[in-house]
Amino acid sequence: MKRILVIIIAIVGLSIPTMAQRLLPHQKGIEFYGGVPLQKHNTFGDGNFNAGLNFTRYIRNYHYYHFGLNYLQQNYHYNELKVPVRDYTGEGGFMFHLISSPGKSFLVYGGPCISLGYEEVNDGNRWLPDGAYLEARNRFVYGAGAQLSMEGFITDNVVVLAKAKGTFLFGTDLDLFRPSILIGISIIM
Template sequence: MKKFIIAVILTIVSFHITQAQRMLSGQKGLEIGGGLLSKSIKRDYFYNITLSVHTKGGSYWIWRAEYNHQFSDYRGLQIPLETYTGEIGYSIKLLSNPRKNLALNGGLTAVAGYEMINKGDSLLFDGAKILSQDNFIYGAGFDLSLETYISDRIVFLLHGRSKLIWGTDLKLFRPSAGIGLRFNF
């Protein structure tokens, strides 16, 4: 019985002492996320999918595809504004605790994509014409994320992001906030 108790205690202690190796160079992750573009939950939102590849020191490369959906009001009509973007960038670990289960990262990305206004239809119900056009867009993005490991392979993220977009007839500065789950493999 003593041997069994000692074995159980050693097993528990070894699980507590052993730490997973996180943020290893070459480790890949697939992130699924979403969030808000404004205070309106039902109207203005985004979804994204991100591939990340860790480098030395907890930093990582980012490849992201994103869909944004928002509405603009016109005489009681909701005009849909949709944006499809791709981003490539690099995120640097700013802060982390010694066990690497909580980290604050900041990243810069290059953004390119396409925006559609009213699904490409320039005429409205009352005969008014939308002067803004569908456009190819480009720009830069900044991402600040708080990341915490739920398990060795699952990471929960809180994002605060902003984009500067050129080639658009809409807003130049586009902030957003969201959450995500990353699955490391």
């Protein structure tokens, strides 16, 4: 009788799906992403792009915080010329777990972020080839924003993500609000 009971428990135990150990407190990860800044004109062209690297650390209730580096390049049009603008920023933030699938294989996060960095306009040249003078100049920028992230586990340690991010950058002579769409991959260690 004990033998039959052990066999039944083994069969039931093997038939129940087991959940991987995901999103545990103190798990760390590294996130690589790229995307495009949303502009009024020609969003997906002109060499406009955004790239970054984040380090993440999960805490209780599937929340996590992140910090990392971000690079943003945009081209502004002036007559027939393109004026390049590059932002080099350090970023940090906190992501709140909003909703997820029952097995925690698909999650939605949202949260605030802060930015601090340097903005370079037209490679530091204030004069354009046609003789026009740029009022915008190189300077330190800072700001805050929010982001919404949809994340899906491919394996227990690999996550694909899609983010919508909007940052208000102060100290700039250009656009105050900088929205962007990002896609990336996160590797959890």
